[in-house]
Structure formats: structure tokens, C-alpha cells
Amino acid sequence: MAILVTGGAGYIGSHTCVELLNAGYDIVVVDNLSNSSAESLLRVTELTGKEFEFYPISLNNRPDMEGIFRNHKIEAVIHLAxxxxxxxxxxxxLRYYHNNISGSIVLFEIMQEFAVKKIVFSSSATVYGTTEQVPITENTPLGATNAYGRTKLMIEEIMRDLHVSDPTWSIALLRYFNPIGAHESGRLGEDPNGIPNNLMPYITQVAVGGLKELQVYGNDYATTDGTGVRDYIHVVDLAQGHLKALEKVMETTGVEAYNLGTGQGYSVLEMVRTFERVTGRSVPYKITSRRAGDIGVCYSDPTKAERELGWIALKGIDEMCLDSWRWQTGNPRGYLVENEMLANI
Incomplete structure (x- = not known):
């Protein structure tokens, strides 16, 4: 029996694979490598000493996906792709709706076909939209404001409808807040394409000299220093949350949403100062105008996950910054060098 991990070569996926293997699970990984690297999976094996099957295919490739379910005894799915x-x-x-929603529907149809009805879904706090209510609970009104968030919300609704149609489904919807950090070894981390969209890889790339300065979007919010406040969570804590959710869906039926965050908010400038303090590196920054759709303060109430999954975030902001820096300094070009070597073999 194995756990199918879709998107397992990605940032969160690769860390989740490490935690699954270390916990004794057998895994099968699917990832089309459109925004990830096969090198991350080689490093998963390096860190765990365990081999696993990897299929570099899209979820929309129905024949190949069906082949995976025929060739492996899949017990449950962790869906991060x-x-x-x-x-x-x-x-x-349209690219997001086709990839994220159509691919998920193909996956769910095949799961139904093979009577695999246990799934942990990688959702997002973006499903809450621009709410000013904090802390955000799972009962906070939903209302995504961009195509990415809407795909997550639509997939959540599809899965709820699946459970209505067949109550034997067991589904955990994990609403991530802001994952940062890296594996403590420095061998796995976040490797964005181009200029990073997220704060921490932007900070580390400025600190390592890859980018000139950090762009800080707005300093006129109603916060302690005027910059936006977010709930940052260490990616290893997040990965362990998937294990706890997997244990839950293996034991019960139903569909439940869980916030995975720390319940603590930090401003952009607090993150910059913490990073500078723990690493000794300077991070030049420039204040620019707000981004459309951004809100001032967003952080989670994670007590439901603690109560029902037995999960809490254990790693603090210092560890998040240090582990991010260890990854960046050890891999200044991410997985790129290894990819070039693989291409020449």
C-alpha cells in the first residue's frame, strides 16, 4: 500500500515526501515538473535513504494516471499538484483553471474508479479573500479574489460535493498560510522561477546578491511599522501537518477544513530585521506602492488543527530565517546547476 503524492517534486511536496518516508510510508510521486525540479526528488532519497517511484506526467494525462493506479496499490492521496x-x-x-481544476477532476474520477476515497488536499488561505477579520478561523467567510485562489476554492467545493454524493469519502482540506524555511540540511528549499513572488526567497536572493533590493509593497497599513502582517509557517511544520491530516483521513470519513499556520503575525520589516539579526546579512529594501488586493493584516487561528489533528507548529521565526538562508547559500542558483548536469548526462 502506498500514498500517492501529486506535485511531490515541489517546495512543499518534496518536504512532505521526506516526512512521509521517515514515518515509514511507501510513496508514489507524480509531478509534471512545470514549476519544480526532479533534482529535489533525488535529494529526498539522499536525505531519507529510501527509493520510491516517480512519474513525470500531468494529472490531465488520464491513461498514464490510470496506469499508476493499476500498477500500484494506492491507499490514499496527498494532492499538492x-x-x-x-x-x-x-x-x-484559463491556464490555471484548466491545469488546477481539470487535473483535479481527472484525479478524483480515477480515485473513484479504483475505490480510493481518502485524500488530503493542498488548499490555501487565499480562499478567504480580502477579509479584515483576524485571526482567521475555518468559519471565516470564503471569497477568493484571484484565479489561483478561486481554483483552490472551487476544488474544495467539488470535494464537498463528492462527499455529499458518497459519504464514504474522507477528505482533509489544508488551508496553508505563508510557508517559508527549508529542510535543516540545506538540501531542500524553495526554488522559484525568475523573480520570487514570495517574501522569504526574495529576501534571501537579495542577501546572497542575486537581486539588488527587496520591494516592500506599502508602508501605510494600520500595523506597527506600516507594512503588511502575515502568518509565516516553517515548511517542515507544514509537511508534518500533512502527516497528521493523513492519519485523520485514514481513520474517519467526512470532509473538514483546517488552517495550518502559527497564529502569529509578522510584518514585512519585522521579517527583514529578524533575518538580518540571525544571519548577519544586510537586506536593502525600497518602499513602493501597495499591490492591488493586498490587505494589512492576515494571520490564522490554528486551534482546530491542534484539537482535531493533534498538530501544532513548532519552529519559530528565527529557525525559518536561518533554514532559508542555509538553503540559499548552499544553492545560490537553486536546483539549476544540478539540472544542467543532468541534461548533459
Whole structure:
């Protein structure tokens, strides 16, 4: 029996694979490598000493996906595959709807066909939209404001309808807040294409000299220093949250949403100062105008996950910054060098 991990070569996926293997699970990984690297999976094996099957295919490839279910005894699915850049989703919404929603529907149909009805879904706090209510609970009204967030919300609704049609489905919807950090070894981390969309890889690339300065979008919010406040969570804590959710869906039926965050908010400038303090590196920054759709303060209430999954975030902001820096300094070009070597073999 194995756990199918879709999007397992990505940032969160690769860390989740490490935690699954270390916990004794057998895994099968699917990832089309459109925004990830096969090198990350080689490093998963390096870190765990365990081999696993990897299929570099799209979820929309129904024949190959059906072949995976025929060739492996799949017990449950952790579904992380999907395009994830908010800004890009606004520019090319049809690509996001086709990839994220159509691919998920193919996956769910095949799961039904093979009577695999246990799934942990990688959702997002973007499903809450621009709410000013904090802390955000799972009962906060939903209302995504961009194509990426809407795909996550639509997939959540599809899965709820699946459970209505067949109550034997067991589904956990994990609403991530802001994952940062890296594996403590420095061998796995976030490797964005081009200029980073997220704060921490932007900070680390400025600190390592890859980018001139950090762009800080707005300093006139009603916060302690005027910059936006977010709930940052260490990616390893997030990965362990998937294990706890997997244990839950293996034991019960139903569909439940869970916030995965720390419940603590930090401003952009607080993150910059913390990073500078723990690494000794300077991070030049420039204040620019607000981005459309951004809100001042957003952080989670994660007590439901603690109560029902037995999960809490254990790593603090210092660890998040140090582990991010260890990854960046050890891999200044991300997985790129290794990819070039593989291409020449």
C-alpha cells in the first residue's frame, strides 16, 4: 500500500515526501515538473535513504494516471499538484483553471474508479479573500479574489460535493498560510522561477546578491511599522501537518477544513530585521506602492488543527530565517546547476 503524492517534486511536496518516508510510508510521486525540479526528488532519497517511484506526467494525462493506479496499490492521496503564482493567475486565468481544476477532476474520477476515497488536499488561505477579520478561523467567510485562489476554492467545493454524493469519502482540506524555511540540511528549499513572488526567497536572493533590493509593497497599513502582517509557517511544520491530516483521513470519513499556520503575525520589516539579526546579512529594501488586493493584516487561528489533528507548529521565526538562508547559500542558483548536469548526462 502506498500514498500517492501529486506535485511531490515541489517546495512543499518534496518536504512532505521526506516526512512521509521517515514515518515509514511507501510513496508514489507524480509531478509534471512545470514549476519544480526532479533534482529535489533525488535529494529526498539522499536525505531519507529510501527509493520510491516517480512519474513525470500531468494529472490531465488520464491513461498514464490510470496506469499508476493499476500498477500500484494506492491507499490514499496527498494532492499538492497545481500552478500557484497569484500574479500569473490573473494574467493567464484559463491556464490555471484548466491545469488546477481539470487535473483535479481527472484525479478524483480515477480515485473513484479504483475505490480510493481518502485524500488530503493542498488548499490555501487565499480562499478567504480580502477579509479584515483576524485571526482567521475555518468559519471565516470564503471569497477568493484571484484565479489561483478561486481554483483552490472551487476544488474544495467539488470535494464537498463528492462527499455529499458518497459519504464514504474522507477528505482533509489544508488551508496553508505563508510557508517559508527549508529542510535543516540545506538540501531542500524553495526554488522559484525568475523573480520570487514570495517574501522569504526574495529576501534571501537579495542577501546572497542575486537581486539588488527587496520591494516592500506599502508602508501605510494600520500595523506597527506600516507594512503588511502575515502568518509565516516553517515548511517542515507544514509537511508534518500533512502527516497528521493523513492519519485523520485514514481513520474517519467526512470532509473538514483546517488552517495550518502559527497564529502569529509578522510584518514585512519585522521579517527583514529578524533575518538580518540571525544571519548577519544586510537586506536593502525600497518602499513602493501597495499591490492591488493586498490587505494589512492576515494571520490564522490554528486551534482546530491542534484539537482535531493533534498538530501544532513548532519552529519559530528565527529557525525559518536561518533554514532559508542555509538553503540559499548552499544553492545560490537553486536546483539549476544540478539540472544542467543532468541534461548533459
Amino acid at each position: 497545481g500552478l500557484k503564482a497569484v500574479g500569473e493567475s490573473v494574467s493567464v486565468p
